[in-house]
Structure formats: C-alpha cells, structure tokens
Amino acid sequence: LVIVLDFGGQYNQLVARRVRECNVYCEIYSYKVDIEKIKEMNPKGIILTGGPNSCYEENSPTYSKELFELGIPVLGLCYGAQLMQHVMGGKVERADVREYGKSNLTVNNNSPLFSDVAKDSICWMSHFDYISQIAPGFEITATTPDCPVAACENIAQNLYAIQFHPEVLHTQEGTKMLSNFVLNVCGCQGDWRMDCFVEEQIKAIREKVGNGKVLCALSGGVDSSVAAVLLSKAIGNQLTCVFVDHGLLRKNEGDEVEAIFGPNGNYDLNFIRVNAQQRYYEKLKGIEDPETKRKIIGEEFIRVFEEEAQKIGTVDFLVQGTIYPDVVESGLGGESAVIKSHHNVGGLPDCVDFKEIIEPLRDLFKDEVRKVGLELGIPEYLVFRQPFPGPGLGIRIIGEVTEEKVKIVQDADFIYREEIAKVGLDRSIGQYFAALTNMRSVGVMGDERTYDYAVVLRAVNTIDFMTAESAEIPYQVLNKVMSRIINEVRGVNRVFYDITSKPPGTIEFE
Numbered sequence: 441l442v443i444v445l446d447f448g449g450q451y452n453q454l455v456a457r458r459v460r461e462c463n464v465y466c467e468i469y470s471y472k473v474d475i476e477k478i479k480e481m482n483p484k485g486i487i488l489t490g491g492p493n494s495c496y497e498e499n500s501p502t503y504s505k506e507l508f509e510l511g512i513p514v515l516g517l518c519y520g521a522q523l524m525q526h527v528m529g530g531k532v533e534r535a536d537v538r539e540y541g542k543s544n545l546t547v548n549n550n551s552p553l554f555s556d557v558a559k560d561s562i563c564w565m566s567h568f569d570y571i572s573q574i575a576p577g578f579e580i581t582a583t584t585p586d587c588p589v590a591a592c593e594n595i596a597q598n599l600y601a602i603q604f605h606p607e608v609l610h611t612q613e614g615t616k617m618l619s620n621f622v623l624n625v626c627g628c629q630g631d632w633r634m635d636c637f638v639e640e641q642i643k644a645i646r647e648k649v650g651n652g653k654v655l656c657a658l659s660g661g662v663d664s665s666v667a668a669v670l671l672s673k674a675i676g677n678q679l680t681c682v683f684v685d686h687g688l689l690r691k692n693e694g695d696e697v698e699a700i701f702g703p704n705g706n707y708d709l710n711f712i713r714v715n716a717q718q719r720y721y722e723k724l725k726g727i728e729d730p731e732t733k734r735k736i737i738g739e740e741f742i743r744v745f746e747e748e749a750q751k752i753g754t755v756d757f758l759v760q761g762t763i764y765p766d767v768v769e770s771g772l773g774g775e776s777a778v779i780k781s782h783h784n785v786g787g788l789p790d791c792v793d794f795k796e797i798i799e800p801l802r803d804l805f806k807d808e809v810r811k812v813g814l815e816l817g818i819p820e821y822l823v824f825r826q827p828f829p830g831p832g833l834g835i836r837i838i839g840e841v842t843e844e845k846v847k848i849v850q851d852a853d854f855i856y857r858e859e860i861a862k863v864g865l866d867r868s869i870g871q872y873f874a875a876l877t878n879m880r881s882v883g884v885m886g887d888e889r890t891y892d893y894a895v896v897l898r899a900v901n902t903i904d905f906m907t908a909e910s911a912e913i914p915y916q917v918l919n920k921v922m923s924r925i926i927n928e929v930r931g932v933n934r935v936f937y938d939i940t941s942k943p944p945g946t947i948e949f950e
C-alpha cells in the first residue's frame with residue numbers, strides 16, 4: 441500500500457492513477473489523517489500532493505515533522521515538496537513570476553528517482569512559490585532554467601521532493617519517475633492486478649456476507665453491472681438484483697437491461713424490475729433546484745429498495761456500484777471540495793433499513809472497473825457502454841422534470857446516439873448525450889410561429905471524468921442531428937452544441 445496525502449491539489453487523483461498503473465495499490469487520504477492511523481496502515485510509501493496554498497502561511501495545510509521521521513519513504517510533489525522543505529528546515533518563498541506550463545528539465549541520474557530517466561526532458565510546472573533554500577541534509581537533483589530546485593532529496597532519510605508534476609502526462613519522464621519511487625525506493629512488488637482484485641473481493645464478500653441475503657441495486661450501467669456479476673460469482677443464489685425503472689432512463693433502456701440481466705438473459709441474478717416511473721414523476725413535480733432533485737431521486741431509490749426488500753424477506757446487505765471518483769467528488773475521500781452530491785454516495789438518506797452497504801468497487805477508477813468487467817467475462821459492448829448517471833435524465837433536464845420533458849430528451853438523445861454510431865464515433869467519444877434546457881424560444885416552422893424548447897447536445901473527451909474537453913464533432917454530423925431532432929421530436933425548435941470544458945463546466949448539467 442502507498443498512501444497519497446491530499447493537500448487539495450487538482451491532480452491528486454491522477455497521482456493515485458499513475459501509481460496504480462505501476463500495479464501498486466494506493467489510497468488517497470486527506471492531509472488531516474492522524475499519524476497513528478498512518479502508522480497502523482503501515483504503508484510502503486507516502487506521496488504528498490500539490491495544493492493551492494503557501495506552506496509558510498499560518499493556517500495552511502501542514503503535517504507534523506513526525507511524518508518525515510517514520511522511516512517510510514516520502515515523496516512530496518509541488519506543494520508537498522515545498523511543505524517537506526519548510527518542515528525540515530529549508531526555505532520557501534514567493535517567486536517573482538508564476539511558473540506555469542512546460543519547462544526544460546535537467547536531472548541528475550544518480551538519484552534513485554531519476555535512474556533510467558533521460559537527462560534532459562520536458563516537465564510540467566504549476567507554482568507561485570519556490571524552494572529558495574533546501575533543508576539540511578538534502579541535495580539538489582534536478583533544475584529548470586527558472587527553478588533552481590526542481591527536485592531535491594535526502595537519501596539517508598528516504599525523503600524526496602519534486603517541484604514539478606510527474607503525474608501529468610506533459611512531464612515526459614513522469615511515469616518513470618513515479619515508478620522508480622514506488623518500485624525501487626519503496627520496494628513495492630508491483631503485483632496488484634485485476635485478477636487479484638477479483639479473487640480478493642470474492643473472498644472478502646463471502647466472509648462478510650456469510651449466509652446473509654444480499655440485495656443489489658442494478659442500473660444496467662457498467663459499475664452496477666460489474667458489481668452485480670461480481671456478487672453473483674461470490675454468493676450465487678443469496679443475491680437478488682433489483683432494477684428500478686425510475687422513468688429517467690434513456691429511450692428503451694429499461695427493456696434492454698431486462699433483456700440482458702432478466703430471466704431470459706445470460707446471468708442468473710434473481711432479477712426483479714420495478715416500474716416506479718409515475719412515483720418519481722409525482723415526487724419531482726414542481727422541484728427545480730438541482731441538489732433537491734438529486735436528493736429526491738436518491739432517497740426515492742432507497743425507499744423503493746426497502747419496499748422490495750420487505751417483499752423478499754430479511755435482507756442484510758445492499759450492494760451499490762459506487763466507484764472511487766464518486767467517493768472523492770462527494771467530498772468523502774481526500775481534500776477535494778464537494779462539487780455535487782452523487783447519487784450513489786451523498787444522496788443516501790440516514791435511515792437506511794439494511795444492516796450494511798457493500799461497495800465492492802469503491803476503490804476503483806472507471807478504467808479499472810472495466811478491466812474487472814472483462815476479467816469477469818462480461819461482454820465488451822456492456823463493459824464499454826458510455827457512463828450514465830444514477831439520477832439519469834433527471835440531471836439532464838434543467839429545472840422541473842415532467843413526463844413530457846423526459847419523452848423529449850429521450851427521443852432527442854436517441855437520435856443523437858444513433859447518428860454518432862452511424863459515423864463510428866461511439867467508442868471514441870468519452871461521453872455524449874442530449875439534454876433539455878429549461879428555455880423556450882420563438883421559431884418558425886412551416887410558416888407558423890413556434891414557441892418550443894431548446895435541446896442541447898454535449899460530447900466530451902475525458903480520461904478520468906474529473907476534467908474533460910468538449911469533443912470536436914464534424915459539423916455535418918451535428919447538422920444532421922439538429923435537423924432530425926427538429927423534424928422528429930415534437931416540442932423542440934432549437935438545438936445547441938455545448939463547447940464548455942470541465943472545469944469550468946461539469947459534464948452533466950445539474
């Protein structure tokens with residue numbers, strides 16, 4: 441285990457991903473985690489992330505010197521590097537100019553961090569402060585033209601500091617540097633793989649569940665499908681999967697999910713479909729606030745489950761397909777601010793009627809979940825389905841949700857997806873969908889005035905769904921989609937294309 445201590449930097453998840461790409465398991469914790477807890481976990485290495493603060497200012501995130509005296513290798517990145525120097529007796533100051541972007545890096549290959557790393561390469565910098573004086577016992581191991589201490593280390597104490605960001609792919613040799621740290625300096629084996637994960641999870645699930653009954657919330661998305669199949673491998677008949685059709689699914693999706701996982705499908709999951717559409721529309725009537733909508737959808741989802749569970753008899757555990765980015769974005773892991781309350785995590789009401797929740801994928805990133813899916817023999821077309829959020833079209837309809845609006849967005853989205861697939865872009869775009877703005881405007885159709893809704897199309901490319909760029913879809917394709925939507929979907933007279941990246945936008949609209 442390697443621990444990533446999060447000081448609020450924007451790249452904290454990337455650090456964890458890169459470490460895992462070296463087949464080393466790691467977890468992110470807030471810098472506020474107690475030193476005793478760290479000792480208990482006994483990690484092989486600790487990485488301190490970047491962060492937006494200045495370490496010499498009062499009230500800035502910090503850590504006691506003890507952390508650097510545990511004998512566990514520590515690697516500080518950016519803010520983490522400055523903090524290490526500050527705490528260990530070096531000096532950090534504000535630079536005259538901010539260094540941001542690519543810089544020419546020269547490293548000393550004698551450093552264990554830089555063994556087999558090209559002597560000259562490009563690195564990615566993003567900092568205001570700089571290390572003006574290294575702490576006693578340290579030695580400078582890398583420089584850039586603007587940064588006298590791009591890296592320094594104290595080998596005897598196993599302390600390493602890097603001012604730039606090795607986790608960002610613009611740093612050409614970054615992956616090699618991180619792998620040098622976790623494999624060579626920390627001595628990790630690098631044997632954490634998905635087949636081990638599956639085996640370990642199956643064992644852990646069996647131990648935890650015993651003879652208990654388990655209810656699984658199956659949405660048909662990648663995460664819950666992988667969770668359900670994993671559970672069924674572990675405990676077979678003790679599992680019941682309930683699929684709630686909340687009326688906020690994509691067009692035909694309810695029937696498709698039933699075809700795959702239902703009694704006539706490939707899996708034996710004790711599949712139950714609940715048609716709760718009207719119940720959701722009732723609850724959402726008149727509700728416009730995005731967070732309130734999310735909470736209602738999340739709560740209603742649990743209520744429906746409780747009712748199903750009562751029909752089945754005593755249920756001990758509830759399974760959810762929560763994955764790591766959901767946990768982090770909900771403000772439960774690390775230091776990141778709460779962006780939205782995620783359906784699977786934050787939206788959970790307090791009075792859940794189950795003994796415990798099982799979240800077997802809670803520590804995994806999306807690409808890792810897909811690997812587990814393939815490992816479990818789930819067909820590729822299911823594993824590589826584009827993500828669909830728990831609250832469904834509820835967060836793709838801005839403002840009040842009504843049955844009529846759901847129908848509009850379902851039809852528009854269906855056309856959009858059909859046209860994208862026709863030109864073969866369906867596997868290369870990260871996520872794409874239609875949403876409904878809460879805006880109506882004047883138009884003209886067949887000599888008549890219209891006053892109808894505007895649909896917005898979104899398509900983004902992303903590696904980890906934490907940041908995203910709008911995808912460049914050929915204009916002819918957009919044009920075709922626009923014309924089909926206007927002609928085929930009643931109630932729409934305008935189509936927009938959203939070019940906003942994340943940040944500042946989010947991928948969904950609410």
Ligand code: XMP
Binds near residue numbers: 780871945948
């Ligand atoms: P945002 O809109 O937060 O989306 O940029 C990032 C990714 O998360 C998905 N998403 C959700 N998934 N429950 C989910 O299971 C949710 O409440 C939720 N909100 C957003 C979104 O589709 C995108 O892939």
